[in-house]
Amino acid sequence: MCGAVRFAARDVPGKCGVCHCEMCRRWTGSALIGVTVPTGSVTFSGDGLRVIQSSGWAERGFCGECGSGIYFRVTREGEWFGNTELPIGIFDDANGFEITNEIYIDHKPDSFSYEGMQGRRLLTRAECVEKFSALEGGGPED
Template identity: 80%
Template sequence: MSEQGTKREGGCMCGAVRFVATDVPSKAGVCHCEMCRRWTGSALIGVTVPTDKVTWSGDALGVIASSHWAERGFCTKCGSGMYFRVTMPGDWFGTTELPIGLFDDANGFEITNEIYIDHKPDSFAYAGMDGRRLLTRQECVEKFGVLDGGGPED
C-alpha cells in the first residue's frame, strides 16, 4: 500500500456520517490514554491523515472539545467516534486521527507505534511487537508539549 494517494472510505455504525480520505498511510498507531480508552471502549487504533484530505458527508457529525487542545468528532445519531484532532498549533495540528475500524475495508494497516504504553491495561496485547515504537505518558508529554495535565482534562 502506498503512503501517498491511498484513498479509503468509511463511516459510522448507522451510516449517517461518511467520509472519504486520501493520502491514508498504511502505518497505524495505538493510544492507551484514559480518554481514548473511554472514548472507544478499548484503545484507539488509528491512522493520521492530513485534515484537508478528509471529506465528510451526512448531517450527523457532532464535535466536542475533549480538552483545551483537542476535539473529537462523533455521530450524533449512533454515537460512533469519528475522529480525534489536535486544535492547538504544534506538531499534530492540521492532522486528523481516524479510527481504523471506521474504514469500509480495515485491512492492510500495520501498527508501528503505541503511546501511553504505561497506561495500557494488562489484558491488551498486540502481535508483532518487534520494532514498534513505544512511548510512555511522560515521553508523550515531553515530545508533544500540549499534554500538560495529569488526567482526562489534558
C-alpha cells in the same frame, strides 16, 4: 455505524498507531487504533457529525445519531497539529494497516497485547505529553 456520517480520505498511509490513554479507552471502549491523515485530506458528508472539545488541546468528532467515534484531532499548534486521526474500524476495509507505534504505553491494561511488537515505537504518558509543548503546566484530562 448508522450511516448518518460518511467520510472520504486521501493520502491514507498503511501505518496506524495505538493510544492507551484513559480518554481514548473511554471513548472507544478499548484502545484507539487509528490512522493519521492530513486534515485537508478528509471530507465528511451527512448531517450527523458532531464535535466536542474533549480537552484543552484536542477535539473528537462523533455521530450525533448513533454515537460512533469518527475522529480525533489536535486543535493546538505543535508537532501533531494539522492531522486527523481516524479509527481504523470506520474504514469499509480495515485490512492492510500495520501498527507502528503505541502511545501511553505505561497506561496499557495488561490484558491488551498486540502481535509483532519488535521495531514498534512505544511512548509512555510522560513522553507523549512532552510532545505537546502547549500542555505546559498540566497533562491531558484522563
